[in-house]
Amino acid sequence: xxxxxxxxxxxxxxxxxxxxxxxxxxxxxxxxxxxxxxxxxxxxxxxxxxxxxxxxxxxxxxxxxxxxxxxxxxxxxxxxxxxxxxxxxxxxxxxxxxxxxxxxxxxxxxxxxxxxxxxxxxxxxxxxxxxxxxxxxxxxxxxxxxxxxxxxxxxxxxxxxxxxxxxxxxxxxxxxxxxxxxxxxxxxxxxxxxxxxxxxxxxxxxxxxxxxxxxxxxxxxxxxxxxxxxxxxxxxxxxxxxxxxxxxxxxxxxxxxxxxxxxxxxxxxxxxxxxxxxxxxxxxxxxxxxxxxxxxxxxxxxxxxxxxxxxxxxxxxxxxxxxxxxxxxxxxxxxxxxxxxxxxxxxxxxxxxxxxxxxxxxxxxxxxxxxxxxxxxxxxxxxxxxxxxxxxxxxxxxxxx
Numbered sequence: 001x002x003x004x005x006x007x008x009x010x011x012x013x014x015x016x017x018x019x020x021x022x023x024x025x026x027x028x029x030x031x032x033x034x035x036x037x038x039x040x041x042x043x044x045x046x047x048x049x050x051x052x053x054x055x056x057x058x059x060x061x062x063x064x065x066x067x068x069x070x071x072x073x074x075x076x077x078x079x080x081x082x083x084x085x086x087x088x089x090x091x092x093x094x095x096x097x098x099x100x101x102x103x104x105x106x107x108x109x110x111x112x113x114x115x116x117x118x119x120x121x122x123x124x125x126x127x128x129x130x131x132x133x134x135x136x137x138x139x140x141x142x143x144x145x146x147x148x149x150x151x152x153x154x155x156x157x158x159x160x161x162x163x164x165x166x167x168x169x170x171x172x173x174x175x176x177x178x179x180x181x182x183x184x185x186x187x188x189x190x191x192x193x194x195x196x197x198x199x200x201x202x203x204x205x206x207x208x209x210x211x212x213x214x215x216x217x218x219x220x221x222x223x224x225x226x227x228x229x230x231x232x233x234x235x236x237x238x239x240x241x242x243x244x245x246x247x248x249x250x251x252x253x254x255x256x257x258x259x260x261x262x263x264x265x266x267x268x269x270x271x272x273x274x275x276x277x278x279x280x281x282x283x284x285x286x287x288x289x290x291x292x293x294x295x296x297x298x299x300x301x302x303x304x305x306x307x308x309x310x311x312x313x314x315x316x317x318x319x320x321x322x323x324x325x326x327x328x329x330x331x332x333x334x335x336x337x338x339x340x341x342x343x344x345x346x347x348x349x350x351x352x353x354x355x356x357x358x359x360x361x362x363x364x365x366x367x368x369x370x371x372x373x374x375x376x377x378x379x380x381x382x383x384x385x386x387x388x389x390x391x392x393x394x395x396x397x398x399x400x401x
Contacts, residue, residue: 013309013314013315013319013322014302014305014306014308014309014310015063015066015067015070015325016321016322016323016325016326017305017308017309017314017319017321017322017325018059018063018301018302018305018325019059019060019063019324019325019326019328020319020320020321020322020323020324020325020326020328021059021301021305021321021325022055022056022059022060022063022328023056023324023325023328023331023332023367024321024324024364025052025053025055025056026053026056026332026335027335027339027360027363027364027367028049028052028360029049029050029052029053029056030053030335030336030339030340031339031356031359031360031363032045032046032049032050032356032360033049033050033053034339034340034344034346034348034349035339035344035346035347035348035349035350035351035355035356035359036349036351036352036353036356037349037350037351037352038349040351040352040353040356043353045353054294055297055301057125057221057226058226058229058294058297058298059298059301060125060129060328061125061128061129061132061226061227061229061230061233062229062230062232062233062236062298063233064129064132064133064230064233065132065136065176065229065230065231065232065233065234065235065236065237066233066234066236066237066240067233067237068089068133068136068137068140068230068233068234068237069172069233069234069236069237069238069240069241070237070241071089072085072089072137072140073237073238073241075088076165076168082140082141082144082145083141085137085140085141085144086137086138086140086141089133089136089137089140090133090134090137090138092133093129093130093131093132093133093134093135093136093137094130094134095130096126096129096130096133096329097126097127097129097130097131097134098130099126099130099329099333100123100124100125100126100127100128100129100130101120101127103124103126103333103336104119104120104121104122104124105120107119107336107337107341108120110337110341110342110343111341111342118211118212121201121202121205121211122205122211122220123205123206123209123211123220123221123222124221125221125332126329126332127206127221128221128222128223128226128227129230131206131223131227132223132226132227132230132231133230135227135230136176136230136231136234139172139175139176139179139231139234140172140234143168143171143172143175144168147167147168147171166242166243169238169239169241169242172234172235172238173235173238173239174235176231176232176234176235176238177231177232177235179228179231180228180229180231180232180235180295181228181288183223183224183225183227183228183231184225184228184288184291184292185288186224187208187224187225187228187286187287187288187291188278188280188281188282188286188287188288189278189279190207190208190224191208191215191216191224191280191282191285191286192215192278192279192280192286193278193279193280195208195210195216196208205220205222206222206223207222207223207224208222208224209221209222216286218284218285218286225286225291228291229294229295229298232295232298236256236299236302239252240252250310253302253303253306253307254303256299256302256303257299257300257302257303257304259296259299260295260296260297260298260299260300260301260302260303261296261300262296263292263293263295263296263299264292264293264296264297264300266289266292267289267290267292267293267296268293270288270289270292271283271287271289320368323368323371323372323375324367324368324371326371326375327370327371327374327375330370330371330374331367331370331371334367334370335363335366335367338363338366339363345359345362345363346359
């Protein structure tokens with residue numbers, strides 16, 4: 001009989017492992033993009049590297065929603081009032097947004113005088129992560145307040161005023177999926193025919209990623225469509241913490257994997273339709289069908305990583321993926337400066353594949369070492385008394401990226 005892994009241990013393992021996988025994919029994409037010379041950039045390796053680079057951002061944003069569901073659920077089960085939960089999670093989102101702004105300011109200062117001042121207003125993944133967490137927190141608070149004005153306390157029957165906890169979960173799942181769908185549907189017009197041109201570009205770029213260009217850029221991170229992945233993650237998170245999922249965890253993850261495959265198939269079918277619902281059709285960047293495809297990929301990955309963590313070797317001894325996943329925000333911030341910034345360890349656009357790969361190995365090892373040091377330091381640091389969370393909450397939210 002296969003050894004059963006405790007549900008909570010497995011749950012945190014797959015979250016961290018998936019986040020760690022996103023870190024590794026991000027490392028290779030950034031290293032090859034920054035260091036390969038023009039000749040090497042024509043190779044199949046580079047093309048596949050950049051194709052893979054489309055995965056980390058959706059993974060990070062999706063997992064932010066899933067982690068928020070986990071933390072919110074645990075706080076509700078402790079009887080924490082909706083206002084306090086919202087304040088804690090909104091402040092966390094605001095802190096990440098502030099870090100995103102600080103990161104752009106740091107890059108401008110370190111890159112001066114070559115960096116244009118407009119780079120300080122470029123929307124990075126940290127910005128959209130922070131905003132998404134704040135929006136999801138506000139949504140959960142609103143639903144909680146509509147259901148009951150009292151603190152949400154889990155009992156054998158339901159909430160303190162008789163409203164079942166399952167009712168709250170179902171509401172959040174439905175509204176979160178509806179919000180994600182609306183974000184995906186609104187993206188094409190906000191990128192093309194109904195752009196909010198009346199806004200200053202510093203604000204418009206948060207909606208569609210236009211920045212200083214004449215049209216929105218798919219490689220920039222805007223609410224439309226990127227926040228949609230967070231709301232999908234929020235819905236999946238509450239679904240996984242339902243009573244049915246707790247009793248039939250393996251079946252639930254298998255169903256999510258199958259749903260991901262169906263979502264991908266439906267996306268291709270929608271793309272093949274002769275009918276076009278938007279004036280400007282761009283499947284690979286802004287179309288809702290492409291958003292559906294990427295959500296399907298995320299669900300399939302979630303199932304595969306869960307299976308690897310439960311039955312594979314993911315938790316046999318030390319796992320670099322899980323370790324990186326615990327400190328993804330830190331390694332993201334630091335590696336950028338040593339790959340793209342002034343302190344790049346190799347000459348930009350001047351390396352062969354072999355040399356860039358060697359640099360990638362160095363970056364991976366250095367970030368892993370930094371992650372280990374950070375984890376050990378946190379274990380020795382005194383426990384905070386303000387907004388303190390327990391170890392499981394910290395494990396879920398430490399890598400908000």
